[in-house]
Amino acid sequence: MNKVIQAARGIFLWVDDRLHLTKLYESTAGHHVPQSSGSWFYVFGSATLLCFMVQVATGIMLAMVYVPSAAEAYASLEYLTFHQYLGWFLRAVHYWGSNFMVGIMLLHMTQVFLFGAYKYPREITWITGVFLMVLTLGLAFTGQVMRFDEDAYWGLGIGVAILGRVPFLGEQLVNLMLGGPIIASDTLSRFFALHVFVLPGGVLAIVSLHLRMVLTKGINEYPRPGQLVQRETYDKEYAAILKKEGVPFFPKAISKDLVAASIVLFGILACASFFGPKGPLGPPNPVQIDTLPRPDFFFLWIFAVAALMPDWMESVALLGGPVIIGLFLLALPFFNGTGEKSWRRRPIAVLTVLLTYVALGLLTYLGHTSPWSPEMEAWKSDPTPKEFLAGRSPLELQGSLVIQSMQCRNCHAIDGIGGQRGPDLAAVGARLTKDQLIRQVIQGGGNMPAYGKNLSPDQVEAVVTYMVSLRPPGVTPARDSTLPGRPPLE
Amino acid sequence: MNEEPANPCACKTESKKTSRRDFLLATGFGLNTLAGAMIGIPLLGYVLSSFFKPNPLTKISLGPVENFPEGKTRFASYRNPMPRQWDGQTADIPCWVRRIQGNDFQVFAINCTHLGCPVRWFEESKLFMCPCHGGAFYEDGGHAAGPPPRGLYTYEVKVEQGELFIMGGVLPNLSNQNV
Numbered sequence: 001m002n003k004v005i006q007a008a009r010g011i012f013l014w015v016d017d018r019l020h021l022t023k024l025y026e027s028t029a030g031h032h033v034p035q036s037s038g039s040w041f042y043v044f045g046s047a048t049l050l051c052f053m054v055q056v057a058t059g060i061m062l063a064m065v066y067v068p069s070a071a072e073a074y075a076s077l078e079y080l081t082f083h084q085y086l087g088w089f090l091r092a093v094h095y096w097g098s099n100f101m102v103g104i105m106l107l108h109m110t111q112v113f114l115f116g117a118y119k120y121p122r123e124i125t126w127i128t129g130v131f132l133m134v135l136t137l138g139l140a141f142t143g144q145v146m147r148f149d150e151d152a153y154w155g156l157g158i159g160v161a162i163l164g165r166v167p168f169l170g171e172q173l174v175n176l177m178l179g180g181p182i183i184a185s186d187t188l189s190r191f192f193a194l195h196v197f198v199l200p201g202g203v204l205a206i207v208s209l210h211l212r213m214v215l216t217k218g219i220n221e222y223p224r225p226g227q228l229v230q231r232e233t234y235d236k237e238y239a240a241i242l243k244k245e246g247v248p249f250f251p252k253a254i255s256k257d258l259v260a261a262s263i264v265l266f267g268i269l270a271c272a273s274f275f276g277p278k279g280p281l282g283p284p285n286p287v288q289i290d291t292l293p294r295p296d297f298f299f300l301w302i303f304a305v306a307a308l309m310p311d312w313m314e315s316v317a318l319l320g321g322p323v324i325i326g327l328f329l330l331a332l333p334f335f336n337g338t339g340e341k342s343w344r345r346r347p348i349a350v351l352t353v354l355l356t357y358v359a360l361g362l363l364t365y366l367g368h369t370s371p372w373s374p375e376m377e378a379w380k381s382d383p384t385p386k387e388f389l390a391g392r393s394p395l396e397l398q399g400s401l402v403i404q405s406m407q408c409r410n411c412h413a414i415d416g417i418g419g420q421r422g423p424d425l426a427a428v429g430a431r432l433t434k435d436q437l438i439r440q441v442i443q444g445g446g447n448m449p450a451y452g453k454n455l456s457p458d459q460v461e462a463v464v465t466y467m468v469s470l471r472p473p474g475v476t477p478a479r480d481s482t483l484p485g486r487p488p489l490e
Numbered sequence: 491m492n493e494e495p496a497n498p499c500a501c502k503t504e505s506k507k508t509s510r511r512d513f514l515l516a517t518g519f520g521l522n523t524l525a526g527a528m529i530g531i532p533l534l535g536y537v538l539s540s541f542f543k544p545n546p547l548t549k550i551s552l553g554p555v556e557n558f559p560e561g562k563t564r565f566a567s568y569r570n571p572m573p574r575q576w577d578g579q580t581a582d583i584p585c586w587v588r589r590i591q592g593n594d595f596q597v598f599a600i601n602c603t604h605l606g607c608p609v610r611w612f613e614e615s616k617l618f619m620c621p622c623h624g625g626a627f628y629e630d631g632g633h634a635a636g637p638p639p640r641g642l643y644t645y646e647v648k649v650e651q652g653e654l655f656i657m658g659g660v661l662p663n664l665s666n667q668n669v
Contacts (some may be wrong), residue, residue, distance in 0.1 A: 071578025153580065157606030158622075160663050170665025176541040181660040184581060185574045186540075285579040287567045289600060289608035292621045306605055307623040311639050315664075372624045372636075376610060407615040411624070421624045449626050449634035454616045 025250075031215055032246035034238075036222035038253035041115065043260035044108035045214075050261050051101035052203060054268060055139075058094040059196065066146070068192035070185035070284070073148035077280045092272035098143055100268050102298045105136055110353055116341025117220035119229050123333035125213040128206050130329045135203050137298070142195035144296045148188055149280035154293035156183050165315040183286075218242070219249075223341035230338055292373070300367030301360050307372045371420035374410040378418045385415050388426070392469060399466025402459045406451070414470070422448060429471040433478045437464045545666055546572065547646075547657040552597070555654050558589040563611050563629065566597075571659040583658065585645065586611055586618070588629065595654060598631050599643040599662040606663065609642065618642065643667045 016022050065084055067076040080087035109129065112118060118126035141159075145152045156178070163177055164170045179186030221241050247253055278296070282288060295303050309317055343350055375382070384400055392400070403409065403425075411421035423431075432440065441460055444450035455463070468477050548571035558564050563586055570581040586609075588596040598618070600608045607622035617634060618627040625636035632641045643662035648655040660666060 069576040069578070070574075070580045071576045074578075154607055154622075157601060157661070160661055161601070161604065161606035164663030164665035166665070170663070171545065172541045174661070174663060174665060175543060175545070176538065178661070179540050180543075180572070181545045182570055182572075182583070183661060184570055185577045283579060285582065286600070286608070287579070287582045287584045289565075289584060289610060291608065293607050303622075307637060309637070311637050314637065314639065370623075373621055374619045374624055374626075376619065376621055379612075379614075405614050407612045407617065407619075410612075410619065444635070447635045449615075449617055449628065451615070453628075454614075 028215065029250040029254075030248040032242050033219045033249045033253050034221040034241045035245040035247050035253070037219045038247070038256060039222055040256055040260070041111050041222075042219070043257050044104050044111055046257045047260050047264045048101060048105045048108050049207065050264055051097050051104060051268075052207070054097045054265070055094060055101060056200060058090050058097060059200070061090050062094055063196060068146075068188055070148070070188045073146075073188060074280060074283045077147065077149070081277060081280070088277055089272060091277035092275070093268055094143075095147075095278050096268045096271040096275070098140055099271075099297060100264060102136060102140055104264065105133060109133065110357075112220075114343040114346075114349060114353060115220055115223050116229070116343075116346070116349075118333045118336075119339070119341060120231050120234055120333075120337045121217050122213065122220065123337065125210060125217060126333050127330055128210040128213065130326070131206050132203060132210060133329075134326070135199050135206065139195060139199045139203070140296065140298050142191045142199065144299075145188070145191040146195055147279050148284050150282040150284055150288065150291045151279070151293055151295070153183060153284040153286060154291065155295055156187060158293070158295070162318050165319055220341070223343075225340070225342040225344045227341070228339050229341055290376075292376075294367075294370075297364070301363035302367075304363040304367035304370070307370065308366070373419075374407075374421050375419040376410060378409040378413075379404055379407040382409055382418050385417065388414055388470060392466070395462050396466040396469050399462035399464070402455070402463045403466065406455070406459075406463075408463075411448075425467060425470055427470060427472055427475070429468040429477050430475045431478055432467075433480050434464055434468050435480065436478070437467050545660045548572070548659040549648070549655050550658045552585075552587060552654045552656060555589070555593065555595075555649060555652055558587050558595070558654065560589050560591045563588040563613070565611070568656070568658060584608065585656070585658075586642075587654070588631075593649040595647045595649065596631060597645040597647050597654075597656050599645065601643065601662055602638055603633075603640050603643060603664070604636070604638040606661075639664070 062080065065076060065080050065087065067073055077091075080091055082088070112126065112129065141155075144155055159177060160174050160183070163173045166173055175181055177187075177190075178184070179190045218238055221238065282291060294300070306314070306318065340346055384404065389397065389400060403412075408425075409418040411419040413420060413424045413426075415426040416424065428437070438460060440446075440448065441455065441463060442450060442452040451460075471477065550568045550571055552566045552568060558566075565584065566587045567582050567584045570577060570583060573581045584600040586598040586600065588598070590596065598609075602609050602620040602622065602625045604620065604623055604625045607620050609618040609620045609625070609627065611618055616629040618631075620626070620636065620638070623637050625638040626634040627638070627642050628634050630641075631644060633639075645656035645658055648657075
């Protein structure tokens with residue numbers, strides 16, 4: 001028995017001598033980290049990397065079946081989803097993996113920001129992280145194009161419309177993005193190359209640097225309020241922390257990362273199994289224009305911003321916004337590189353995070369509901385509730401028909417039924433006088449088209465008479481406030 | 491310190507050796523730079539070819555003018571004039587044709603001037619509406635409501651021997667249309 005152990009030891013020592021495994025372990029997985037960094041707050045970085053690995057594994061599998069050709073991509077997606085054994089599952093894991101990756105990356109960034117981990121001497125760790133964020137969002141956008149359906153097609157159109165606003169170089173940049181002057185097969189091939197080779201390669205390269213920085217400059221110790229970072233003293237303090245309470249990352253500090261990793265994997269698995277893959281929606285047929293293009297979850301907020309911004313600032317914000325945010329993030333460790341790290345004493349940092357999350361959350365919600373979009377089918381399919389028809393005169397009923405047939409309902413709901421773009425008409429008679437209504441219908445304004453040319457005087461009279469009758473029971477019609485004491489119209 | 495000049499030969503051999511190495515190093519760098527450029531420049535040219543290509547507007551038929559009744563706006567489509575065999579349906583490009591009267595036509599791009607979504611025509615209210623952010627346009631393409639910065643993009647129209655032609659093949663956006 002002793003001999004066997006001796007022999008095994010000999011073999012191990014030989015392998016170790018040739019491969020330097022112990023040295024590799026000591027300088028990587030076994031490197032010392034502050035015990036305080038073995039915290040639940042420190043699990044998001046490894047979890048994001050885990051998501052990336054899931055994406056690489058499932059992505060390679062999908063690429064074995066997927067055909068990146070404009071003519072055949074859609075059919076191959078359908079084949080993957082409905083015929084290929086477990087194809088639906090791989091598509092679902094890849095789709096949900098991307099959602100998890102973007103979400104957890106955001107959490108990681110938030111934690112790093114709140115814990116001051118971007119401060120001296122970890123500037124480059126942060127900067128590489130910013131580039132990883134850009135690459136991850138790039139992967140998310142190009143991945144959305146891989147699901148080559150109607151949303152992908154019109155999503156590319158949105159990209160063109162944004163890029164086309166770049167001064168001087170817009171046309172060239174659009175051509176570069178599309179691989180030609182129009183969305184076609186070259187576009188998909190180009191996005192495939194980006195999604196499968198260029199961007200993941202970039203992630204691998206920059207993640208290596210990112211992790212190298214974690215090893216050389218160390219993981220941020222759990223910040224304590226009042227413990228300030230100073231360039232002159234920090235390195236010594238960190239060395240002292242490592243000496244006093246340093247533990248090897250593996251196996252002493254990795255336990256929570258492992259638990260978090262399993263939660264992420266089970267999460268992806270659960271979402272993939274319960275909700276399945278997304279789409280593909282309708283085929284990428286430009287002639288089929290009965291479509292409601294929407295971006296994937298992580299870009300809905302941009303979709304909402306584009307709807308809500310005043311048009312004069314739109315080009316500036318769409319093109320300048322990303323540059324300003326990027327520059328701010330890159331510059332952050334330089335103008336705020338020392339001092340307090342704990343979020344408990346950094347109210348502006350906490351407010352920034354809260355504001356960002358509230359804004360992103362609200363914009364995503366709005367992007368999801370998109371109340372600014374007309375309901376294209378409302379005029380054909382939405383009923384007029386009967387209390388808005390009962391007891392009306394023939395002229396008023398005629399008006400209600402005009403409202404329906406002239407597509408007014410696409411933008412105007414009646415009692416919540418119909419489009420949300422314009423105001424609900426349920427009580428419009430109590431808000432606007434007959435004269436105001438006539439003016440509004442004929443001239444438009446306030447984001448409503450003018451109907452003067454498209455309605456005959458009879459139709460205007462009918463519509464306005466009907467709208468005056470749209471009031472809650474017992475409420476008199478709106479009166480002109482410049483005519484005091486004027487009796488109600490009815 | 492004092493011994494340095496005592497052995498000048500060693501110094502000389504050393505510097506000779508180094509200079510040969512230096513020469514090889516410089517040659518290595520030089521040759522690789524040259525070869526790298528000879529491979530890299532065509533590579534960039536390949537990738538960036540679309541960047542420098544001018545937009546080729548092509549004369550495309552939309553069919554006989556009789557297909558488009560006077561005073562009406564009709565849906566039409568054309569094939570991408572520079573197709574690939576593997577374009578599939580993406581080579582079918584839609585547009586809206588408005589025949590005002592006689593040979594007086596307006597042909598609008600399908601793409602909303604805001605973010606490029608496909609606008610739909612509503613005959614009754616004589617409006618184009620966009621499903622993305624609620625842009626609306628009048629019958630003549632003028633901006634009616636919503637966030638678009640301008641009216642609908644139009645194609646250059648020609649009528650020759652009873653056939654309607656447009657100059658197409660380029661996805662219209664703010665960079666290639668007059669604002």
